[in-house]
Amino acid sequence: MFLSVFDLFKIGIGPSSSHTMGPMTAARRFLDEVAGDDWPRPAGAKVDRIGASLHGSLAYTGVGHGSDRAVILGLAGQTPQTVDPDQADGIISRIAADKLISPPGHPSYHFDPA
Secondary structure (H helix, E strand, C coil): CCHHHHHHHCCCCCCHHHHHHHHHHHEEEEEEHHHHHCCCCCCCCCCCCCCCCCCCHHHHHHHHHHHHHHHHHHCCCCCCCCCCCCHHHHHHHHHHHHHCCCCCCCCCCCCCCC
């Protein structure tokens, strides 16, 4: 069986892809869960606002390692495999200015990254 270096290592946005790939993936999965019909909420209720917090080592190193940015990008519908690093700053700046996340194929949600 042939293994590529890409089977062993994953490339993600940095400066520490080990602190960005997991949070971005988790945020994106959360986004998909919230938008789905299985999310527990009272009948007719809609999600209007999303918040996020980091815990453990991600909380201690999050800003320096980019975990906070990764969560925002994940909530914006990005994944480690599809995010364009050249567009990441623009996406995050727009969300910070508008206090609104509008992921493709999902409704818009109020979000304050501060």
